[in-house]
Amino acid sequence: MKTPLRALLLTVLAxxxxxxxxxxxxxxxxxxxxxxAAVAGLTVLVGLTGQLSLGHAVLMAAGGYGFAWAATAVDGPWPLALLAGLLAAALASGLLGLLLGAAAARLRGPYLAGLTLALVIALSAAAGALPLGGDQGVRAPxxxxxxxxxxLIAVEQWHAWLAITVAAAAVTPLAVLRSGPAGLRMRAVLDDETAARLSGIDPGRVKTGAFVASAIPAGLGGAVxxxxxxxxxxxxxxxxxxxSLVVAAVAGGLGSIGGAAAGAVLVTVLPWAADELAALAPAELGRRLDGNLAVLLFGAALVALTLAWPGGAARLLHRARALRFATPSTTTER
Amino acid sequence: MRNPRTLSTAAALAAAALAAAACSTPGGDETVPGVTDDAVVIGTHQPLTGPAAAGYSAISAATAAYFAYVNANGGVNGRDIEYLVKDDAYDPAATQTAVRELVTEDEVFAIVNGLGTPTHSSVLDYLDQQGVPDLFVSSGALAWNQPEVYDSTFAFNADYVTEGAALAQYAVEQDPGAVVCVLGQDDDYGEGILEGVETVVGSNEIAEVQTYAVSSEDLTAQLGAMMTAGCEVNVLGTINGFTAMAVGTAAQMEWFPRWYVSSSGADYPTLAGYLGEDLAPALLQGMVSVNYLPSSAGGEWDALFREINDEYNDGAPYTGNTVFGMSVGYLFAEALAAAGDDPTRESLVAAVESGDLAGNGIVPLSFSEDDHAAYRAVGVTVVDEGVQDYAGPVYEVTAGGVNAIEASPVPLENEGIPGE
Known part of the structure; x- marks a missing residue:
């Protein structure tokens, strides 16, 4: 089935x-x-081009700030404000992604990870220095x-609808891109840059493009x-x-969009579940750990998950499917 | 999904999901959320971990201990008070999740004493949209007192402008002509304190104004600038950790100005925990702050709260935060008692707005229909040889200015258990 059709079906189901x-x-x-949305962008970036970004939260924040600013500034019917906000979110995160991507094309492995990490640490200071409202942040409409x-529906459900629709609109183009010629070029650059260059592919441009393509869904995630x-x-x-976004990408299986969905649910639900579990523990223990029991449980669960399924959820799904149809897989997932 | 069976399964799933519509549909429920025949469930968000946990995490434990005491003595109007505490690590994003869970999942009757300006600001609109009473916010921002916008949000702390003005007034009376400076958190807290100081000394008379973010690692630059400016009286709008850091950093620079600190960051036992029991009495000698709760050692409220702390709070360290937490608990119990035998969210809000609540402060509560601020007057406290107590002066801050008034402490009645 064609990717957009499958996306549509899954969206309606959700x-x-x-x-x-x-x-x-x-x-x-x-x-x-x-x-x-953010993890899908990240997993394609890491899985297909091998560029490790630890700073996707900042791209989400850029989208969030862009959304809040534009949606507040537009004084019109709500769909107009919403669209303006989403557009601004995509623009803001896309621009930041372009800047990062330009740097990423010149950096490798740990250096890129270091740059993106520095970006996350600088966010709070930047929010104080730029007109972004400091630690208190800005209101979104x-x-x-x-x-x-x-x-018929409560406000939370309505927001869930908006969230699903926006996430679908953000991820579908990414999925199309991934399975098309652009995805092939990314894999070629990942496997061997020199070989890719010999085949007429400009690795710098591919890497920058991948960063932008990965930043925009992250920004839309921030808007959501x-x-x-x-x-x-x-x-x-x-x-x-x-x-935790990186955790989601790894737990879901690098490069897999379905895995990104599983990973995103995991990092959303696991901290909450750890909290609930911690609440069941005797109050004495909870007090002695000063509220850190949940953090401990979250960490332990992650370690256990990684040990049990090193390939992530995507590999697990893959294996289940392979067992069911008993046909050997011909594609190699990276 | 090329085979038709998958497709039909998917369609069936979608249909089943649609059939389950009832789960999320709003309205239709007549009962009051969180109120049953024998219990009232309320919730709060508190920084149990993170940068503000030191000191503040003791507040909800104290409130819970007070409620345990009330419940052990028959509850309020025959109902036990169940107090659900969620950790938000002083992070607005976490507050939003915590409060939504309290409101939609735990179906609390009211949110009581949500702590922090940036944190609680992020759920102010949400609680208003949901019509959940938002009582006694643990912050002195002016935002909680907007009855025309947020009709069921009420403050607990004296607001920061009041505190800043009272601190400055006392400073001016003690040292006329001293060079006054302000160090504040870079949000409504610091701005409120600054505004209060400005109303007393005039905005051009403040020699140096410095700010910091909660995420900052140190205050060296800020304190350095203040020392260079020749500050003599430093008014601080800082949370406990940063008050201790400011005093400690200045001491390292061998600089010992006079400290005038907002009540939210001037709890002596908490500061001593940061600075060390051996150094604190010397470093904090003469530190001026303000308060409005019955914190004096030896008072009847103090005796009761210490007893409750020993019996229901495992004898946790008894600090200003303990007094704060229990006082909030007392005020809520009083409001609940006044809300009648069958409390509703409306009757609870009406009980607070009636102006009949007495609280347990050293000055009267100012709640009314068009005033959702709790305390508009504060008493000055001074640290002397490691003991923080009221020094005498009490200031009322109004639009007209700062006036000295007499303290009017509320006597303890019925062993601290409100009833009708």
Whole structure:
């Protein structure tokens, strides 16, 4: 089946699925959709071009700030404000991605990781120095449930719908890109830059392009979070969150879009589940650990997951499918 | 998905999901959220981890201990108070998740004492949209007192402008002509303190204004600039960790100016925890702050709170945060008692707005229909040989200026358990 058609089907399924969830789960779903968009961008970047970015949270923040600014500035009917916000989010993150990509084309491995890491650490200071509202951040407009739907769905479900739609619109082009000629060029650059150059591929341009293609979905993910929470703060896009995006990409299986979805759900739900588990522990223990029990559980769960399934969720799915149809796979997933 | 069976499975799944519509559909429920025949469930967001955890994490434990005391003595109007505490690590993004979970998942009756300006700002609109009473916010930002916009949000702290003005007034009376400087957090907290100081000394009379972000690692640059400017009186709008850092950094520079600190960052036992028990009495000698709660050792409230702390809080260190947490608990219990036998969210808000709540402060509460600020007057405290206590002066801050008034402490009644 063609990628866009499959995306459409999955989107409709996800939209229908929101009816089965209570408001808080729908809020979590919106957050997971935001992460999904960013992780999909990241997993394609790392999996196909081998460029490790630890700073995708900053690209999300750029999108979030862009969204908040434009959606507030546009004084019109809500769909117009929403579209303007999304456009600004894509622009802001795309531009930052272009800058980063230009640097990335000249840097390798740990140096690029270091650059993107520095970006995350600088975010809070930048938010204070630029007119971005400091640690308190900026408000994003609230999109209430449209009149026609207000009897049917709650606001969290409405935001989940917006989140799913935006995430789908962000990830589908990425999936198309990945399976098309651009994806082939990226793989060629990853395998052997000299060989790729001999075949007439400019590795610098491919790497920069991949960075931009990866930044835009991340920015739209930031916009989705801004829709769900009506706020953009530097604290929300800190180092821990940025690393959890990498965790999601690895846990899901590098390079796989389906894996990105699984990973995004994992990093959204796991901290919450660890919190719930910690709440079950005796109050004495919880107090002695000063609230850090949940962090401990989260870490332990991640270590266990990585040990059990080093290939990530995508490899697991792949294996399950292979068992079911008992046909040897002919493609090599990277 | 090339085979038709997959497609039909998918379609069936979608149909099933649509059929489950009832789960998320709003409205229709007549009962009051969080209130049953024998319990009232309320929630809060607190920094149990992260940069603001030191000191502040003791507040919700104290509140919970007070509620345990009330519950052990029959509760309020026959209902136990269940207090759900969520950690937000002083991170607005985490606050949003925590509060949504409290409201939609745990279906709390009200949010009580949500802590922090940047954190609570991020859920202000949400709580208003959901119609959840947002009582006694643990922050002195002016934002909580906007009855025409946020009709069920109420402050607990004296606002920062009031604190800044009272601190400056005391400074001017103690040392006329001293060089006054301000160090503030780079949000509503620091700005409020600065505004208060400006109303008293005039905005051109402040020699140096410095700010910091909660994410900062040190204050060397800020303190250096203030020392160079020749500051003699430093008014601080800082949280505990940064107050200690400011005092410690200045001491390292061998600079010992006078410190005038907002109540949110001037809890002596907490500061001593940062600076060390041996150095704190010397470094903090003469530190001026303000307060409005019955924190004096030996008072009747103090005796009761210490007893509750020993019995229901495992004898945790007894600090200003303990007094704060228990006082908030007392005020909520009083509001709940006044909300009637069958409390609703509306009757709870009406009870606070009635102006009949007394609280337990050393000055009267100022709640009314068009004033959602709790305390508009504060008493000056001074640290002397490691003991922080009221020094006497009490200032009321109004639009007209700062006036000295008499303290009017609320006497302890019915062993600290409100009833009708």
């Amino acid at each position: 939209l229908g699925g929101t009816f089965g969830l209570d408001p808080f789960r729908n809020y979590q779903l919106a957050a997971a959709a935001a992460c999904f 609230f999109f209430p449930v449209p009149e026609a739907l207000s009897a 979070l801004a829709i769900a929470t009506q706020q953009v703060t530097p604290g929300g896009y800190g180092l821990a969150f940025s690393l």
